[in-house]
Amino acid sequence: MPAESIPRATKEWRVEGQKGFDCLQLNADAPIPELGDTECLVRWHCVSLNYRDLLVTKGKYLFGSKDHVVPGSDGAGEVVAVGPKVTRFQPGNRVMTLLHQGHLSGALTPTTISTTGVGGTIDGCLREFGAFNEQGLVSIPDSLDFAQASTLPCAAITAWNALYGLESKSLKPGDTVLTQGTGGVSLFALQFAKAAGAYCISTTSSESKAQILRDLGADHIINYREDPDWGTSARALTPYGNGVSHIVEIGGPNTLAQSLKAIKIEGVISIIGFLGGAVGKGAPSFLDVLGNVCTVRGILAGSRQQMEDMNQAIEANKVKPFVDEKIWDFKDIKEAMTHMWDQKHVGKVVVKVCDE
Amino acid sequence: MPAESIPRATKEWRVEGQKGFDCLQLNADAPIPELGDTECLVRWHCVSLNYRDLLVTKGKYLFGSKDHVVPGSDGAGEVVAVGPKVTRFQPGNRVMTLLHQGHLSGALTPTTISTTGVGGTIDGCLREFGAFNEQGLVSIPDSLDFAQASTLPCAAITAWNALYGLESKSLKPGDTVLTQGTGGVSLFALQFAKAAGAYCISTTSSESKAQILRDLGADHIINYREDPDWGTSARALTPYGNGVSHIVEIGGPNTLAQSLKAIKIEGVISIIGFLGGAVGKGAPSFLDVLGNVCTVRGILAGSRQQMEDMNQAIEANKVKPFVDEKIWDFKDIKEAMTHMWDQKHVGKVVVKVCDE
Amino acid sequence: MPAESIPRATKEWRVEGQKGFDCLQLNADAPIPELGDTECLVRWHCVSLNYRDLLVTKGKYLFGSKDHVVPGSDGAGEVVAVGPKVTRFQPGNRVMTLLHQGHLSGALTPTTISTTGVGGTIDGCLREFGAFNEQGLVSIPDSLDFAQASTLPCAAITAWNALYGLESKSLKPGDTVLTQGTGGVSLFALQFAKAAGAYCISTTSSESKAQILRDLGADHIINYREDPDWGTSARALTPYGNGVSHIVEIGGPNTLAQSLKAIKIEGVISIIGFLGGAVGKGAPSFLDVLGNVCTVRGILAGSRQQMEDMNQAIEANKVKPFVDEKIWDFKDIKEAMTHMWDQKHVGKVVVKVCDE
Amino acid sequence: MPAESIPRATKEWRVEGQKGFDCLQLNADAPIPELGDTECLVRWHCVSLNYRDLLVTKGKYLFGSKDHVVPGSDGAGEVVAVGPKVTRFQPGNRVMTLLHQGHLSGALTPTTISTTGVGGTIDGCLREFGAFNEQGLVSIPDSLDFAQASTLPCAAITAWNALYGLESKSLKPGDTVLTQGTGGVSLFALQFAKAAGAYCISTTSSESKAQILRDLGADHIINYREDPDWGTSARALTPYGNGVSHIVEIGGPNTLAQSLKAIKIEGVISIIGFLGGAVGKGAPSFLDVLGNVCTVRGILAGSRQQMEDMNQAIEANKVKPFVDEKIWDFKDIKEAMTHMWDQKHVGKVVVKVCDE
Structure with missing residues (x-):
């Protein structure tokens, strides 16, 4: 994406009031702040939902959430621009989120939990464009599409952590x-x-x-x-x-x-x-x-280093995440959350943020 | 000890009835069976008591006990004779018990717990002489005397397991x-x-x-x-x-x-x-x-391998087990147990089985 | 096998002179000593060969060998009788050797290497019957036959140790x-x-x-x-x-x-x-x-604990050892060793000790 | 340090020609670029020398060096200003360098070695002021002064890695x-x-x-x-x-x-x-x-996570780095390097960059 075409605005959902799914508000034209020098601008393609996301809209998530946040911890998308000091990624790279942006390796700290949770205390992925520090993004295994990849940041890494952590x-x-x-x-x-x-x-x-x-x-x-x-x-x-x-x-x-x-x-x-x-x-x-x-x-998700190990295992063994048959439209986020809350899903619930 | 002088009888305490300390019976002249070819005959000098031992006399120990057992899991003594195929020890070596005789390394198994606990399902150390498979004995660190060494098989190895297991x-x-x-x-x-x-x-x-x-x-x-x-x-x-x-x-x-x-x-x-x-x-x-x-x-005590690691740490750092001021006579075992049950002790309660 | 039918003699090969394969001597009627109280009498069905075995006959094995030894470290067979204090096995159990009989877990010691190597310093499996301490035998995975199982004690455990040790x-x-x-x-x-x-x-x-x-x-x-x-x-x-x-x-x-x-x-x-x-x-x-x-x-083979872990992996994944097409007769041991020395084999070379 | 007093220039040494110590050139008034938004401006107090630094001046360091670099991998100093998105440090914090700025945890990668070595491929600490990404700085244990702390980034972490890595x-x-x-x-x-x-x-x-x-x-x-x-x-x-x-x-x-x-x-x-x-x-x-x-x-130094573990051990045990008696002045860097090259030192060679 040439510099002149980097978008300056994005559609986005925000939690406004933390009283449940109905408090979600769509903003069609939110401004995108200038890109920090170690940040990547990511165009999110898919977001998978977790109970965590549902609880954030209700103000009941125990590990750190705030009002006005863009929800959606688990995003998969494409880097469209990078700040001048970024070294880990280039435009065109396919990336997903690290749940706790500060959890690069080893043990979590209380501060990392309470201040770096995507879609909890920092803005998440239910928006077309978002800027993330390059340290908080992880490459997507080649064998997965965006919908599949969006299921990894919470669910898959938790399973991996249980077995290898x-x-x-x-x-x-x-x-x-x-x-x-x-x-x-x-x-x-x-x-x-x-x-x-x-x-x-x-x-x-x-x-x-x-x-x-x-x-x-x-x-x-x-x-x-x-x-x-x-x-x-x-x-x-x-x-x-x-x-x-x-x-x-x-x-x-x-x-x-x-x-x-x-x-x-x-x-x-x-x-x-x-x-x-x-x-x-x-x-x-x-x-x-x-x-x-x-x-x-x-256990609580896992570190970036664990995600990288897991990704190798996924790639080597062609593990295909089990995604619910129905992929939801961005505009239907409340319905998607209700569907999940009512436990009508089988497999991961995925929301499509934008077309390819 | 020359072969002709290997004792054929020993004093010993046995649990008879599992109804509490009073069910302990002293036998002054119990026969010593012929030594197995991989067994060591040990003369026990000191035994330290654990709640475990007290519970065994009451029939309330959950991890395996039987009536008629010689109690006392934690013994320190001297090898006085060895069977013909013994390779780990020689007469004169100072040894202590491995709590679960079958727990050589790695994880316990249910069978090891229920069938190999010294002073629980197999005869323990509240006797002057006892035969033990050479695999179930561990060398005593040079820096410890028998009273001190007798405190290691349960208490010390549990602490070590907590920190290094x-x-x-x-x-x-x-x-x-x-x-x-x-x-x-x-x-x-x-x-x-x-x-x-x-x-x-x-x-x-x-x-x-x-x-x-x-x-x-x-x-x-x-x-x-x-x-x-x-x-x-x-x-x-x-x-x-x-x-x-x-x-x-x-x-x-x-x-x-x-x-x-x-x-x-x-x-x-x-x-x-x-x-x-x-x-x-x-x-x-x-x-x-x-x-x-x-x-x-x-956690439940620890393996022989862990004991060997621990012993090196004890020796290198001259760790001195904290033994209660009063050392009890063999004949006063009931009083010693009562004293401990009433929590009147500070530090490990040790019983002297025989004179040096 | 009823006690009265426990054999008192066995056929066996012994290294006599350590000058190469020709120094191997067959004894058709060697006496079987009385079974120790923690020993199992095993009827060996198959033995797989390693370079180690070839070097032992030449006196060139560096990790402990002696003259007059029964060669063959890697045996698979059946327990036919057990000593009175054996707890790990019963007659009828299928077992294989632990290469270093004393290497139960953790690290080797110099003494374990130099004094407990099967077919090196202690008698091996190129004989129909042999007595082994119960600690030095390992159960065979159900999914393997004797020929396959005989390949595990050196080759398989070395590979496992390389990947998991x-x-x-x-x-x-x-x-x-x-x-x-x-x-x-x-x-x-x-x-x-x-x-x-x-x-x-x-x-x-x-x-x-x-x-x-x-x-x-x-x-x-x-x-x-x-x-x-x-x-x-x-x-x-x-x-x-x-x-x-x-x-x-x-x-x-x-x-x-x-x-x-x-x-x-x-x-x-x-x-x-x-x-x-x-x-x-x-x-x-x-x-x-x-x-x-x-x-x-x-690395040098592996411990009993590692073998047990490996066996679970073999069983779970139905790993089939790759055995050379030709299975050799007991009497043709010299030819088998020559064949292997000349590198004419593909896969493990196995010798059949006795018929089922 | 109030924003208006953030310095815009610094004294610094640079390697110019990679032909040995004599190629070091002092620049008394080098410009300080604008602080990146995740960078800290550090005032270096002390630098300890390693053979690595000497080799960089000679163009003989194998793990990545470039001409024109500010040498000195091991610096200890004080944060004087922070970019707007810095979260790990505040002005006044005492910090030292992470040798490979990208080695946060786990294993090194070839890229991390060749592109993130301080004083090798990125500018080091032989200057009064330098900007570093906050990820590449580590807090100094309270019990150490700047001279002592400057010895940790290469020598101490290497020793720690050898024992705990x-x-x-x-x-x-x-x-x-x-x-x-x-x-x-x-x-x-x-x-x-x-x-x-x-x-x-x-x-x-x-x-x-x-x-x-x-x-x-x-x-x-x-x-x-x-x-x-x-x-x-x-x-x-x-x-x-x-x-x-x-x-x-x-x-x-x-x-x-x-x-x-x-x-x-x-x-x-x-x-x-x-x-x-x-x-x-x-x-x-x-x-x-x-x-x-x-x-x-x-082994090659160690990660930030290892440094943090090590620092706890240093603090808990009041480990005092062994610093050579003579502390060198900033201007005498060539003499300091010559002294070290000739192996006249005992303990770490430390250069004082600025007064407290």
Whole structure:
């Protein structure tokens, strides 16, 4: 894009009031500030939604949100211009967001969480054009289109973090992973587990969803409605009955009690529920863990370095994110959020921001 | 010890009935079976007591105990004879027990826990002579006497495991450790932290105990009676207020809630309470962890390999286990257990099995 | 096998003189000593050969060998009787050898290398029956037959160690592995890499061998005769040209110089050549590494714990060891060794010790 | 510093011709470009010299240098102004350089090495004022003054990387470190080893230097002139003669052969010689490693994340960098470099850029 054609205005959604989806306001002609010298101007093509985004519109997101923000943490698009000191990207590069712009590697800090969350405390991707510091963008794997790539910044990296984030307990071929349901993180965890030569046991509540899991390669599927003691059943399916090595725990009301039955000694349970919305009641207390020699981690997305590792795995194994059949138009964002809130989706909900 | 002088009988205590300390019965002349070809006959000099031992006499130990067992998991003594295929030891070597005889390295297995616990499902050290497979014995650091060495098999290795057991989060110099109270594990954790160039924040309830902590090198001491919100205070004492990297959590009724306030993002809380006896009520549920990006581990002693690493650290830094002033006679085992149950001890309770 | 039918004699080969294959002597009726109380009597079905075995007959094995030894480190067979204190196995279990009987986990020690090598300093598997301490045996994956399983104790575990032995640099899906030629270790490394979702670049010198590599899943094959600068070519095949993450280096005369061209910054080169026989001249000096920020490891088989992890991966991914078409009879051991020494084999050379 | 008083000019040295120290030219009044929006303007107080800096003036630095560069990679100073989008620092903060400005965490890349080295391809610290991207600056530990802090960016981080950079082989208390001589990296390695509760064996060639090592806490000192087979001697000093766990290898002509004698199985030799200048001839080839099951790493400084970890260790243990008695004036840079080239220094050579 020649310098003279760099846009000066953009369409954008903003949260105005944090009272729910209806507080979203469309601005058709918002000004684009001058590009900082280490910033890239990105034209967003697709945005995938997370419960996090829905909670931000309601003012209920716990890890940092503000009013007037452009929502949408997970964007995939194209760099159209770069500031004079940018070294990581060039116009034409395909990029996606790093959820916490300051989380380049290693551990998060409280400040990084509370001040650098895209679509929370800094403006997100539900706009055609946005400027981002080059450090907060990540290249898109060649094998993915924009819709697919837009699902990575929250859901995929969380699954990756669950399996590889605790380095000395990284998933190895032959280990056993347990996933719960057909949410975005769970499906990615299943896909990564299979790409990595691990077994995967997946729970679900219906035959139609079981088929999705089967298609993605699940070795065993347990219907948790028919088998309420599924934790014990899952353990029985592992080699020597020793239990599951990695559980991606979505934090539902009864899931953790079962996960504690399924987990292997020294296994890892990664709790990712807080990326979702409703967190259940009646979960076991920590005292229930006392009899379990295992590790329980709370995790929150992942770092840029982890995303880069994950992208290599996606590319090498041609992992295709599972996107909901219906792709939503930019103008229909409220409907898309309502659809997701009502749990009518299967796979990631994607909004198309602009035409190619 | 020449072959002809290998003893054929030993004094020993046995649990008879699992109804409490009074069910302990002394046998002055128990036969010693023929030595297996990979076994060592050990003359136990000292045994240190753990809550575990007390619970075994009551039939309340959850990780495997049986009636008629010789109690006493933590022994230090001298090899007096070896079977014909023994390669690891010679008569005259000073040795201590590996708590779970089958836990040579890596992760525990359910079978190892339930079938190889010394003084639980296999006969322990409250006897003058006992035969042990050579794999289940560990050399004693030169710098320790038998009384000191007898405190390592449960308490010290648990503290070491808390700080070094999750390999990719091993303690580094400059990290901050938090310990709770003056129990055996907590004091070892403090000593290891200081040996390793880490900061240590220790909680306690009295000035006299604070002095012990101070003498062992604690950088900061918090009186948790005077400061019920000590988790917040501990966090404030860490560099940049980022929180504590390693917490050795004893699993009391209110401690975990405070630990969650003190812990650093990606920090490690190791729950060791189940080695103790009473486990508190009212602990936070897992849901309370959802807002904490941290790792919570349940741990259960440690492997032989970990003990060997720990022993090097003890020797290099001349770490001296903190032994209670009063050393108990073998015949007074019931009094020693009562004393410990009533929490009248400060430091590890040690029983002298035989004279040098 | 009922106690009364436990054999008291066995056929066996022994090295007598360490002057080459001709010094091997067959004893048709060697006595079997009484079974130790922690020993298993194993009936060996198959033995795979390694250069190590050939060197032992020549007295040229550097890591511990003795005259009069029963050669054959890599055996697969069936437990037919167990000593009274054995807990890990029962008659009927299918087992294979742990190369260094004392290498249960963690690092080797000089003593373990020099005193516990099967078929080197302790009697090996080229005999129908042999007694082994239960600690030195490993269960065979269900998916393998005896011929296949006999290839694991040296070759497979070395490949596994190269990819997973340096824990903080374990292979992840999307990483790139480079293997050299079609020797046993190289083929296993290729198979493990593909099972784990990694890329694999393999070098070879002929189209017929290239086809084997292709069949096992190699992503790229380089003919090193046609492309002497194959290290540079391999690097060019990696994402962004950043280089290969794991190289399984067989230590040939010119290979290392190329490997240093191919390796990624912070990548790992595992040198396994000393398991083979001839080691080349003219290799680069360490000074040549000074310009390479990478890690070079010498490795020597692996521990029992690593074998157990590997076995899970083999089972989960149905990895089938590549066995040479011709299976040799027990009586033809000298011919088998000559065949291998002359490099007429493709895939692992296996000797059948007894009929099923 | 109020905006109106931000300087517009600075004194600076530049390499003009890359023909040696004499090609350094002083510019008393060089313009300071406008501050970028993510840049900090730093007033450098002290610069420590490395062989790297000397080689840059000679055009012989292999990892990226250019003519006309301001030399001096290792600076310590004070932030005097910040661009509008800077978040990490404020005026008044004390900072030092990150050697490779792009090496925030994880592994280096070729591009990071060749394009982001301070005082190599980007302007360094031998000037009163310089603008740096906020990502390339690191806070100074409170316990250090500017002269001391200026020694960290190359020498200290290299030592830290040697001991903690290979995560699964991080130094633990009780391990044994071997250092060679009294160069900057070696002294830091000794100091870190002692802070971490490890043993340290140090080699040297004179009694006066031995006293320095003794004062810094070395447990054993070997005079390598008197004991040419010092590798064997060092091994003999370790527990059970098992060898040294971490060797900081400076890459001299004969040192590596001795290091290979001293190293423990699975131990780590980190080669840091290429930060120095002259690299010896006659070093062993890789074939000599074949008999050593150990890991050899080439390392090149370290990442920002490693520096932050190191700084915590320095602060917690009050590690005081060993600075040469004579502090040089800014104007005498050529004399300082000559002094260092002639190896007349003991401890780090520091140049004072400006008065406090």
